[in-house]
Amino acid sequence: MSNHTPIPIVTFLPSGRTIPGCDGAHVLQLAQEAGVSIPHTCNGAGTCGKCTVVLRGSASPPTEVELRILSPAQIAAGVRLACQTVPQGDLTVLIHDHAAASILSEGVSVRFRFSPYVRKVPVSLAAPSLDDQSADLERLLKALGLPNRPPQVDLSLLRALPSCIRTPDGAFARGKAEATAVLAGNRLIAVEPGNTLTSCHGIAFDIGTTTVVGYLLDLNTGTRLAVASDLNPQANYGADVITRITHTMQEPNGLQRLRDLIVAKLNSLTEQVCSEAGISPADVYDFAVAGNTTMLHLLLGLEVRNIALAPYIPVVSQPLELPAAEVGLHAHPQARAFLLPSIASYVGADIVADLLVARIHREPRPCLLIDFGTNGEIVLGSKDRVVACATAAGPCFEGGNISCGMRAASGAVSSVHLHDDDLHIETIAGAPPKGICGTGLIDAVALMVAAGVIDETGRILDPDEASDLPQPLRRRIRPGDRGLKFVICDPGELGAPAEIAVTQRDVRELQNAKGAVMAGIRVLCSELGIAAEEIDRVFLAGAFGNYIRPESAMAVGLIPELPLKRVRSLGNAAGTGAQMALLSVSERRRAERLLRTVQYVELSGDPRFPMEYAEAMYFPARR
């Protein structure tokens, strides 16, 4: 038996190529021998920092170069520089595919290029001398490798720079200065003494009409460190965008008030996620914000009146990159804020964020995206062409205008299905039933359609008419204040404090909403010249879209009847898309292209819409 140390085997992923390690050869050399490409520009000099790989196995400890270039978080995650690392046993080397990142959010995983807009770069500055009298800024730019293409520079940086790179007595410590530059795209926004690489954070916000969510991300790694959400405080001035816009038109300080409310809420969410992650808001250098057009206009204090009045014109659609302080956000004084672009007044940046996740503009066959909320925004298309529209679905998907309706909160009936000839309900958090939320309503109406409690026109049948109904269902049809109702839950049942029923008016409310959505889908199909059956995939976005049961949605005619496997929920895709914009300049550019790619169809001016709407009000025939 040989007692030689076994030669380590190095495996490169994703190619799977292997090569035996040899004395002292570092991973970059081995990769070159194996014919595997690892990006680098300094050929192993340890200066470019581009040959990052992820290692699993036994390797030499991090060198000084690596400790300077990589963050502790990166090193802890196995990130190393290939030119600095020598195998000390079998080793798997994962080579970044264009630094691809993926984000996992409520079951959805999207891969994208990891290229945060804001990045920190550690620099080492040689002390000036009579032979090298470069100005402080030029010295810094040279160390950054930007001597001839000076980026835009903030005045605050110039004011801080001299003391940042010098000791209090005005000298360079030990003949050089360690500092960290903060770059936002081509703009040099800050410089900090020492190596502060590990502290580089950003926050993505999804501003919904009802709910606001903030995601704190590490801009070095893409890791999500904390999430916080709260109700949008503007709701006190109106549950929907139109009411809020009206407020700004009727109250002299209405616009300012709504702006102040949302800015304060974003700042308190910032405090909350930072506190949870143990960092300071001053460590936050970038924001990415998604939300509908009105929400983003209100955040910036822009006139919203013309969004509400025909022909529905926003102030701005294009993406905006602004100083966060100008937006009013409390973070690093030079932090930036990116607002995703919107497509139209009623197909906003939230839908653009959805599309970053759904990517239907890259699909070979037509895909449908629906974001359910007070408005139902609909996008249909493929790589050839993408069209979008917005329908005024009304608040019923969020429990609004429904007799026993409530938001999807504890105690809401969220699921209704048939079991042993009677219906069976489930509530959120298993709490005693207090009301019915959007998903429960659609389940209930789907059951009513399927069982024959209501006919195709939406009329609740008199118990006498519904003689073929199972008795347990038939007895739930009872007279109400205004016509018949279908009782979902009697008082006392499962601990319910009061009766929960679907009234004839509730059914009409849902018919209006689902009819509007389906009519929108049909107009878009007509625009693309396809039949609804040709839709290859359906993406459901928004909190409601995340919980809806596709079979119920089809049963009531809210979405086209398609094989169930073609329907997929994206969860809160707007929040996911905002995070992608925070972590990726490529995704920001993609969002900007989407603004020009997606063609908005204004339904209020479209002669097809009223006809489709009248037809879509009916329920599908019983199956």
Next chain:
Amino acid sequence: MSNHTPIPIVTFLPSGRTIPGCDGAHVLQLAQEAGVSIPHTCNGAGTCGKCTVVLRGSASPPTEVELRILSPAQIAAGVRLACQTVPQGDLTVLIHDHAAASILSEGVSVRFRFSPYVRKVPVSLAAPSLDDQSADLERLLKALGLPNRPPQVDLSLLRALPSCIRTPDGAFARGKAEATAVLAGNRLIAVEPGNTLTSCHGIAFDIGTTTVVGYLLDLNTGTRLAVASDLNPQANYGADVITRITHTMQEPNGLQRLRDLIVAKLNSLTEQVCSEAGISPADVYDFAVAGNTTMLHLLLGLEVRNIALAPYIPVVSQPLELPAAEVGLHAHPQARAFLLPSIASYVGADIVADLLVARIHREPRPCLLIDFGTNGEIVLGSKDRVVACATAAGPCFEGGNISCGMRAASGAVSSVHLHDDDLHIETIAGAPPKGICGTGLIDAVALMVAAGVIDETGRILDPDEASDLPQPLRRRIRPGDRGLKFVICDPGELGAPAEIAVTQRDVRELQNAKGAVMAGIRVLCSELGIAAEEIDRVFLAGAFGNYIRPESAMAVGLIPELPLKRVRSLGNAAGTGAQMALLSVSERRRAERLLRTVQYVELSGDPRFPMEYAEAMYFPARR
């Protein structure tokens, strides 16, 4: 005799080509027929506005298109669009040569490309409709011809935009909106209702250690509307830059105080020139600022300590383009401010501005530029190579440290020359002599050298030694408190209240100063490997440089002995250069290139300097 209307003759300048006008053909067509090129991009559609020419003669009245695109000032000056104008008699058409402009300042005329950084563009926006729901900003960008390359946009513009293009009731008046966009380079900084083209102004500042000058220019025409100057109020905290820097190091709020003083002074000069021209500071959209490195650092509130301490490092050399409000300047809220680049701590943006005027970097043979002040900045070179240095000349050129010295103000002896064997003096404004200023001192010492009052070492001869002196001069050599003095003016002479004399110490002071300047020139010659006699032209800049008599400067050895016609005064070239930067993006780029072209030679670290200095202390041999 024929009574036909004579066919009008159209003459194009500068080519001189002529062509007969024919029925209805506009000037652009005639130019094309004559083979004369007039720049345009819309081929006569009247949309590009690029075919501007200057007409003299009889032509059709301005069209609606012209009234929209051209300012009344332009039309009044004969500027017309070639595609809109039909000859109605003999006509001379001056075609702009790349829209060249020239600036005349104290006798110096420099031609450069007229291309102001800030420009106004009138736009006409079609009213939105359900068929054209572009956002307000996108509508504006489209009207500007920038639909696909959105410029950077300020938030304040977005806030103002909707009401700017709408009537108070929210509609577009008569189906369209007239507005004026204000562009600063690629940035859309403001939009104004209606056509405000005629009101577009900028201010150039030259911040000297002693004096500050502001020039108000019309950015449409380049016309100078007003000039104002005042003393630099920082002078209360030190006459020279070193004293002021020391103040910032010794007083906790010293930097802030000096900054506040200069900002307040620039604002009061702004008020002054605007009031003189009958405009509001809110009509000022751009600033260009020249000044030495310390002055510009103090204006921005940047640390100046390291400028004073070896190795003399400024915070920034490169040009800066900042929001004027951030600098503290009161003007249009979105006005910009451009600070010219500097070459080194002691060769500042004032010298870069000088070089925009002198252009020695384009000369085939070596040229010398000297800007006289407390420091003498020296630039030597040609298109092949340019080198620069700074010498601590001391304040004697401004009358400082001279026993009877004073600034070049009323009553200062500014000229001294020999007349009928005695000296003859002139004072500024012809007022009774109160003291002697820099030019007077140099004249006096030149005379003393030429006549033999002092020897080559600078020693004032005893009257007994100077026996070959004419008696009137000899009697002016008298004993003073510390050695001999040479009396320029006795009390009572020309109404002088007291004696004015040049003392032995005054001569030594001048020797130090002129020795330093000449040593600097010699080191630069040595750097370029040329002899001083090879210098093709000498440019003298700065107020002192404007008034100095070249023959006296040569006689005392302040500048090399060369044929007099090679010496030229540029006047206040720094102020002229600042105005060029205000009126021309090309000149801004040239300034930025100069920063990289000109090589700074640090005299304090140069072994050649002390030797040259010792030698240059002597006076030239008597001629």
